[in-house]
Amino acid sequence: xxxxxxxxxxxxxxRLQGIVGRPCPGYLRTLVPFSLVLLTVLCFLPALxxxxxxxDDDDLLFNTESYRxxxxxxxxxxxxxxxxxxxxxxxxxxxTLDWHLWGRESFGYHLTSVTWxxxxxxxxxxxxxxxxxxxxxxxxxxxxxxxxxxxxSAVAAAGLAAAFFAIHPLRAESVAWIAERRDVLSGFFFVxxxxxxxxxxxxxxxxxxxxxxxxxxxxxxxxxSLLAKANxxxxxxxxxxxxxxxxxxxxKGDGFSQRKLVFLEKVPFLxxxxxxxxxxxxxxxxxxxxxxxxxxxxxxxxxxxxYGFVFYPLKTFLPTDLSPLYQLPARSxxxxxxxxxxxxxxxxxxxxxxxxxxxxPAITAALASYAxxxxxxxxxxxxxxxxVADRYSxxxxxxxxxxxxxxxxxxxxxxxxxxxxxxxxxxILAAIFMVAILFHGTRKQTDIWRSxxxxxxxxxxxSQDSFIAHVNLADALATLGDHRSAILHYRRALELxxxxxxxxxxxxxxLATLGDVDGATAMLEWTMRLSPLRSPIAERxxxxxxxxxxxxxxxxxxxxxxxxxxxxxxxxxxxxxxxSTHPDASLRNGDEALHWARQARIGLSPxxxxxxxxxxxxxxESGRFAEAVVEAEQGIELARAENDSGLVEELERxxxxxxxxxxxxxx
Numbered sequence: 188x189x190x191x192x193x194x195x196x197x198x199x200x201x202r203l204q205g206i207v208g209r210p211c212p213g214y215l216r217t218l219v220p221f222s223l224v225l226l227t228v229l230c231f232l233p234a235l236x237x238x239x240x241x242x243d244d245d246d247l248l249f250n251t252e253s254y255r256x257x258x259x260x261x262x263x264x265x266x267x268x269x270x271x272x273x274x275x276x277x278x279x280x281x282x283t284l285d286w287h288l289w290g291r292e293s294f295g296y297h298l299t300s301v302t303w304x305x306x307x308x309x310x311x312x313x314x315x316x317x318x319x320x321x322x323x324x325x326x327x328x329x330x331x332x333x334x335x336x337x338x339x340s341a342v343a344a345a346g347l348a349a350a351f352f353a354i355h356p357l358r359a360e361s362v363a364w365i366a367e368r369r370d371v372l373s374g375f376f377f378v379x380x381x382x383x384x385x386x387x388x389x390x391x392x393x394x395x396x397x398x399x400x401x402x403x404x405x406x407x408x409x410x411x412s413l414l415a416k417a418n419x420x421x422x423x424x425x426x427x428x429x430x431x432x433x434x435x436x437x438x439k440g441d442g443f444s445q446r447k448l449v450f451l452e453k454v455p456f457l458x459x460x461x462x463x464x465x466x467x468x469x470x471x472x473x474x475x476x477x478x479x480x481x482x483x484x485x486x487x488x489x490x491x492x493x494y495g496f497v498f499y500p501l502k503t504f505l506p507t508d509l510s511p512l513y514q515l516p517a518r519s520x521x522x523x524x525x526x527x528x529x530x531x532x533x534x535x536x537x538x539x540x541x542x543x544x545x546x547x548p549a550i551t552a553a554l555a556s557y558a559x560x561x562x563x564x565x566x567x568x569x570x571x572x573x574x575v576a577d578r579y580s581x582x583x584x585x586x587x588x589x590x591x592x593x594x595x596x597x598x599x600x601x602x603x604x605x606x607x608x609x610x611x612x613x614x615i616l617a618a619i620f621m622v623a624i625l626f627h628g629t630r631k632q633t634d635i636w637r638s639x640x641x642x643x644x645x646x647x648x649x650s651q652d653s654f655i656a657h658v659n660l661a662d663a664l665a666t667l668g669d670h671r672s673a674i675l676h677y678r679r680a681l682e683l684x685x686x687x688x689x690x691x692x693x694x695x696x697x698l699a700t701l702g703d704v705d706g707a708t709a710m711l712e713w714t715m716r717l718s719p720l721r722s723p724i725a726e727r728x729x730x731x732x733x734x735x736x737x738x739x740x741x742x743x744x745x746x747x748x749x750x751x752x753x754x755x756x757x758x759x760x761x762x763x764x765x766x767s768t769h770p771d772a773s774l775r776n777g778d779e780a781l782h783w784a785r786q787a788r789i790g791l792s793p794x795x796x797x798x799x800x801x802x803x804x805x806x807x808e809s810g811r812f813a814e815a816v817v818e819a820e821q822g823i824e825l826a827r828a829e830n831d832s833g834l835v836e837e838l839e840r841x842x843x844x845x846x847x848x849x850x851x852x853x854x
Contacts, residue, residue, distance in 0.1 A: 348592025
């Protein structure tokens with residue numbers, strides 16, 4: 188006892204001495220998961236104050252209306268659309284609920300994501316407890332009878348594993364980015380699918396009937412997870428890895444019939460995974476997101492895959508210099524620099540996993556589950572501008588969290604009862620220190636997602652050669668009115684990628700805002716050469732030509748664009764409006780204006796007041812005043828339904844002119 192005087196570490200250990208292997212008190216079994224959820228919510232509190240960052244958020248929530256109502260038509264759309272390159276009907280459904288609860292308030296969307304993530308953390312905790320129990324039991328022993336899962340050290344280890352997953356800086360992107368709702372939603376059902384599977388396999392015999400409620404619940408959760416995001420498609424292989432260890436259902440001593448049943452019970456999972464996986468690939472293909480081999484060859488993809496394979500374990504245990512975008516570098520950088528660096532590390536990981544199989548099967552199982560989960564996003568089917576992404580670690584690195592928990596339990600229980608308690612104290616202090624470091628790092632990383640400005644300031648700081656990061660930062664600056672700083676980043680983006688259409692287009696808009704009409708016109712003309720079919724450019728360039736008094740060139744530009752893009756309703760309406768309302772009689776052409784005004788309505792459902800305004804004005808210019816009045820009155824009803832009082836007033840004014848058989852002219 189004298190050795191413990193003045194030494195808090197010894198006192199902590201002495202108090203814990205003797206309870207290492209004893210059943211955990213009931214209040215601790217409740218306190219640990221409750222504390223885990225509370226810790227997770229507190230860690231992600233900065234996300235609740237975050238805004239929409241404009242990085243896919245706008246496209247998903249504000250530029251799309253099909254998800255906002257809950258009807259058979261909207262459900263069909265959710266289950267059929269490939270919008271943004273993802274098949275995610277359940278995620279769309281969650282956005283529908285958010286829209287009705289919160290509208291355009293970002294707080295509610297973030298609250299939903301944090302809630303789902305907290306639930307996932309809870310699922311990871313219960314998985315860790317069951318896996319600790321199963322790994323401690325002998326292959327033929329009833330694991331639930333060992334009592335190890337209820338020991339204080341095992342409960343604490345499970346809580347630590349779940350905390351390592353839940354409050355890790357790599358989670359910030361998935362939780363704090365609203366567009367990545369699919370990660371937390373899919374992840375919740377993914378971990379509960381594993382949890383139900385562990386319940387299903389907990390008792391002997393080795394293979395239980397698929398009619399078992401645990402099996403059915405696991406399969407159901409798997410299917411629901413796939414409806415949120417297709418990243419769960421590798422779960423059947425993860426379950427097989429768990430069958431090897433810690434479940435030990437595929438031991439060499441098991442009979443062939445038993446092992447066959449273990450494989451057969453995965454067939455329904457595998458069939459569902461293949462179906463959804465093919466649908467996910469189709470969604471990527473439909474949106475043109477998949478990079479062809481002509482742009483990103485196999486050698487480059489292999490280099491990218493080896494780098495990605497070592498990136499996530501390294502960032503898991505050393506989460507520094509995280510970025511919202513790791514832009515795919517040039518092939519020369521991939522093959523000549525990155526492959527040589529990452530290749531040996533990748534071989535080392537595989538070699539280590541093989542060598543420790545007999546002595547440390549948990550390490551091998553964790554690395555194997557990581558390998559199969561990360562494989563689809565390593566770049567062999569490259570999609571998007573990134574070569575790695577923090578969000579890809581959300582489910583793939585679950586095994587590493589389990590290893591942390593198992594390591595803590597092993598360290599804590601390595602002292603025999605009655606011996607000195609240094610290790611107990613050191614284990615507890617190390618766990619507290621690790622949680623504190625992760626909590627602080629994740630709070631900081633989450634705070635980066637507070638706004639588009641903070642996000643892309645960080646993106647440019649970490650990835651200075653990413654033209655996409657520069658464009659996004661410039662967009663954020665322009666939105667805040669700092670146009671001159673925005674121009675600097677647009678120009679830097681064009682230095683890095685001279686043919687980037689978005690940078691040149693947005694630079695032109697910013698120049699126009701500052702009154703540099705000539706510079707904006709030249710930049711838009713360059714952008715038109717880069718991307719002749721980009722819809723907003725033609726309309727904007729026509730407006731600038733009109734400002735410069737080049738109405739004929741504006742009409743010719745819009746006419747050519749309308750022929751190449753016959754369903755660009757906005758640009759075609761602008762053409763029809765020019766042909767029917769321009770003060771220069773030599774430019775007006777009522778019949779052609781009527782043709783284009785009708786063209787603008789093709790495929791438009793539902794009709795709206797703006798198209799009625801354009802069509803009514805074109806009818807009046809062509810001398811068909813009675814029809815113009817009817818169309819204007821229809822437009823008034825549509826505008827009233829849209830609650831657009833300004834449009835209603837304009838339609839009423841023009842309808843009065845048409846009744847007097849007077850066409851409308853602009854000044």
